[in-house]
Amino acid sequence: xxxxxxxxxxxxxxxxxxxxxxxxxxxxxxxxxxxxxxxxxxxxxxxxxxxxxxxxxxxxxxxxxxxxxxxxxxxxxxxxxxxxxxxxxxxxxxxxxxxxxxxxxxxxxxx
Amino acid sequence: xxxxxxxxxxxxxxxxxxxxxxxxxxxxxxxxxxxxxxxxxxxxxxxxxxxxxxxxxxxxxxxxxxxxxxxxxxxxxxxxxxxxxxxxxxxxxxxxxxxxxxxxxxxxxxxxxxxx
Numbered sequence: 001x002x003x004x005x006x007x008x009x010x011x012x013x014x015x016x017x018x019x020x021x022x023x024x025x026x027x028x029x030x031x032x033x034x035x036x037x038x039x040x041x042x043x044x045x046x047x048x049x050x051x052x053x054x055x056x057x058x059x060x061x062x063x064x065x066x067x068x069x070x071x072x073x074x075x076x077x078x079x080x081x082x083x084x085x086x087x088x089x090x091x092x093x094x095x096x097x098x099x100x101x102x103x104x105x106x107x108x109x110x111x
Numbered sequence: 112x113x114x115x116x117x118x119x120x121x122x123x124x125x126x127x128x129x130x131x132x133x134x135x136x137x138x139x140x141x142x143x144x145x146x147x148x149x150x151x152x153x154x155x156x157x158x159x160x161x162x163x164x165x166x167x168x169x170x171x172x173x174x175x176x177x178x179x180x181x182x183x184x185x186x187x188x189x190x191x192x193x194x195x196x197x198x199x200x201x202x203x204x205x206x207x208x209x210x211x212x213x214x215x216x217x218x219x220x221x222x223x224x225x226x227x
Contacts, residue, residue: 034214043115043201043218044154085152091214097142097205098167099214101154 004088009106012082018075020105022088025069033064034091034099035073037084044087044101047073078109114138115219117202123225124192132187132222134202142166143185144203144216145177154201160185161207192226199223 005023012018024033034049048055048062050071055062061074075082087104115136124130136143144167145157159167163179174190189196202219
């Protein structure tokens with residue numbers, strides 16, 4: 001898997017946008033960027049993925065830089081329930097479903 | 112309806128015992144996985160099955176044996192349990208297809224295994 005680098009922790013005020021960065025400078029041209037999160041004591045939850053264009057769904061937006069070496073997950077209006085560990089993952093292009101979870105970013109949303 | 116379910120939720124057992132964890136998905140997916148999350152919270156893939164065929168087998172002791180009776184079920188049997196097997200085990204499923212859909216995985220709630 002392409003190596004990803006994320007800050008270990010971030011804080012965000014409730015109601016504000018949470019911007020979570022991820023560096024993946026060794027990403028290959030056909031490798032996707034995936035974001036998952038794990039709320040305490042629950043199973044990981046898929047959030048969003050993208051290749052080169054920006055993506056948006058009901059949970060979040062994903063902004064990928066033009067050179068694809070970094071991306072930002074945006075939670076537009078963070079709530080207390082968004083407090084979780086957020087993982088940025090770039091799986092291998094072999095498409096076997098082998099996800100490698102790093103340490104992720106612990107996002108703390110504060111009232 | 113629960114998409115990916117696991118039983119039991121908690122499992123406490125003695126060293127040396129044999130135990131099984133069951134996983135079922137009602138999403139119609141072809142691929143299922145087992146992950147282990149240790150006390151330091153690192154989440155690591157153990158096995159993956161696609162249509163009952165083993166496709167990922169990480170460096171896992173052979174005391175761990177996955178069994179897939181059909182594509183909706185992937186059970187994990189563990190022989191001769193050791194203290195180091197204590198962890199949370201997560202089952203997941205996905206539907207391979209275009210655009211890397213293998214990696215859009217749905218996880219179960221986890222089974223917390225404690226070996227005494």
